[in-house]
Amino acid sequence: MAKHYYFFKTMKVSGRQRLRPLPGQKETSGRPIEGTLNVQADTRMREDYPLGTVFGSESLELRCIGSTTFYSAGKIYPIGLNNGDYHSADHMPSREMNEAYEAYKDAVTPKAHEEAVLFTENGNATTPGTLLAQMKADRRMNAPTIDTEGFHIADKDWYLLVRNIMSKVNTMMVGPSGTGKTELVLLACRKLGLECNVYDMGSMYDPVSGLLGVHRLQKGGESVFDYAKFTQDIQKPGVILLDELSRAPVTTNNILFPCLDSRRMLPVEMAGGDELRSIAVHPDCVFIATANVGAEYTGTMSLDRALVGRFFPLELDYMPLDSEVKVLTKRCGITPADAENIANVALTIRNLYGKQEISCTISTRETLAAARLVADGWTSLEAMELTFLPLFEGTRTEGERGMVAKIFMTR
Numbered sequence: 001m002a003k004h005y006y007f008f009k010t011m012k013v014s015g016r017q018r019l020r021p022l023p024g025q026k027e028t029s030g031r032p033i034e035g036t037l038n039v040q041a042d043t044r045m046r047e048d049y050p051l052g053t054v055f056g057s058e059s060l061e062l063r064c065i066g067s068t069t070f071y072s073a074g075k076i077y078p079i080g081l082n083n084g085d086y087h088s089a090d091h092m093p094s095r096e097m098n099e100a101y102e103a104y105k106d107a108v109t110p111k112a113h114e115e116a117v118l119f120t121e122n123g124n125a126t127t128p129g130t131l132l133a134q135m136k137a138d139r140r141m142n143a144p145t146i147d148t149e150g151f152h153i154a155d156k157d158w159y160l161l162v163r164n165i166m167s168k169v170n171t172m173m174v175g176p177s178g179t180g181k182t183e184l185v186l187l188a189c190r191k192l193g194l195e196c197n198v199y200d201m202g203s204m205y206d207p208v209s210g211l212l213g214v215h216r217l218q219k220g221g222e223s224v225f226d227y228a229k230f231t232q233d234i235q236k237p238g239v240i241l242l243d244e245l246s247r248a249p250v251t252t253n254n255i256l257f258p259c260l261d262s263r264r265m266l267p268v269e270m271a272g273g274d275e276l277r278s279i280a281v282h283p284d285c286v287f288i289a290t291a292n293v294g295a296e297y298t299g300t301m302s303l304d305r306a307l308v309g310r311f312f313p314l315e316l317d318y319m320p321l322d323s324e325v326k327v328l329t330k331r332c333g334i335t336p337a338d339a340e341n342i343a344n345v346a347l348t349i350r351n352l353y354g355k356q357e358i359s360c361t362i363s364t365r366e367t368l369a370a371a372r373l374v375a376d377g378w379t380s381l382e383a384m385e386l387t388f389l390p391l392f393e394g395t396r397t398e399g400e401r402g403m404v405a406k407i408f409m410t411r
Contacts (some may be wrong), residue, residue, distance in 0.1 A: 003058055005058060005096075005097050006033070006056065006058075006060040007025065007054055007055070007058070008021050008055045008076070009042070009055070010046055010050075010055070017051065020037070020088060021035050021039060021071065022108075022133040023031045023109065024104075024137050024141075025104070025135070026193075028060075030166070030193050030283070032131060032134065032168065033071075034131075036069045036126055037062075037070050038071070039060075039073050040070055040073065041055070041072075042064075042075065045076055045078075046076070048087050049087075053078050053079075053081075054101070055073075055076040055077060055078050055079060056074060056093055056100070057076045058074055059074035060073050060074075063066040065120065077091060078091060080101065085250050112293075126152045129162045132162060135162060135163065140191060144187055145325045147201070147291070147330070149173075150327060150330045151180060151184075152319040152323040152324075152327055157316060158184075161388065162191070165189070165192060165194070165286055165288070168285075168286045169312050170260055170288070171287075171288050171312045171313075172288075172291060172308060172311035172313055173289070173315075173316060174291045174292075174314070175315055176318060177365065178365030179317065180260050180317045181316060182243055185241050185288050185290070186241075194237070195236070195238035195239070196239040196241055197240055198241045200243050200244065201244050201245045201248035202244040204252070206248070207255055208270060210228060212227075212228055212255065212268050212270060213228045213231065213268070214228075217344050230299055231266060231268065231279050234266060234285050235280070236282055238284075238286075241288050241289075241290070242256075245307075246291035246292055252269075253304050253306070253307050254270070256307065258304070259281055259287065259404065260307075260311070261310055261311035264283075265283065266278060278352065284353070287311075308324065318364065321343055324339075324341045324343040324346070327368075328368065332372050333375050334374045338371070338374050341411050345362075345407055346366070346367050346388075348407050349388070349404060349407065352403070360400070362388060369387045370384050370386075370387040370388065380411075388404060388408075389401055389405065
């Protein structure tokens, strides 16, 4: 298993020399390292080298004594010096540590160092970096783009989602169907190196057995309680994705309430568990929910405000027209003209829906389906007739379907 290295820099804070973590680093668990906390390490080693020297270590541990929180590092080594500048041969870092530092510098933009700690001429730190500055400086955390992932999301929404996952803030992503809410969560987890366990709440007709467990009759007539997978997933670090929570039965609320509030426990006793009355949720487990709220979504429930209040709200909408054209072109390999035709029709339908002139809208999922048909040889008109029209009531000449068919013809 490859070693994990951490890097720090000496600076003056309130007239005293301190060792602080460099920005854009994470613990092995994926939790971000806070650049404003002091690092406890070999004082003599630190003072043997000039202020501003970078040090590396193979270990770092977060500690709390009373009201003081700080990091404790293992043996530290000065990094990036000429061989003649090391005071002793045992001060020299390993080749692997040097290579890890070079890789770190490649991954973090130079601006990160300016945003994390600004120095005056006498070396006093003036402005500590924020988590947002560190995320933006870390190239691994960059917002997905159409060119890289074939995906569009506003930077503000992306960094808020990543921040909430890193800070273990339960989040509800609300928006029209097909805007990529589920895909975004999975992408964020991949970038953060976190396990994501997905639960399709819309298809969970019995949340008691689906989330808690069920008694099963064994040979011999003995009844044994079979704990659901959910009971295991909440006991480890990672993300629990409650997909389409707005389609879940209302009985789900009573199960999730204690998981999401300060109790952080799962009431297994509701299902009659044999051994446990409740199961504690792991401190590094965070819940992300997605919801399609609106009358046009068949089977959606009016979400309990007590449930919604246990999540940080993150609202997503359809991407801008030019971005949707680029996504259709990038993902499906169709011409910009065909992509623009499909995206414009979808936009017109969405505007009519916003004015409540029709009862259904067109999601990005449907525009992608139409674009894939075009890539396979259908014309854009044929593709839209096959994917869009079945969503609407009426005939090709009357009702909502007739209105949509006329939109096709104007294109």
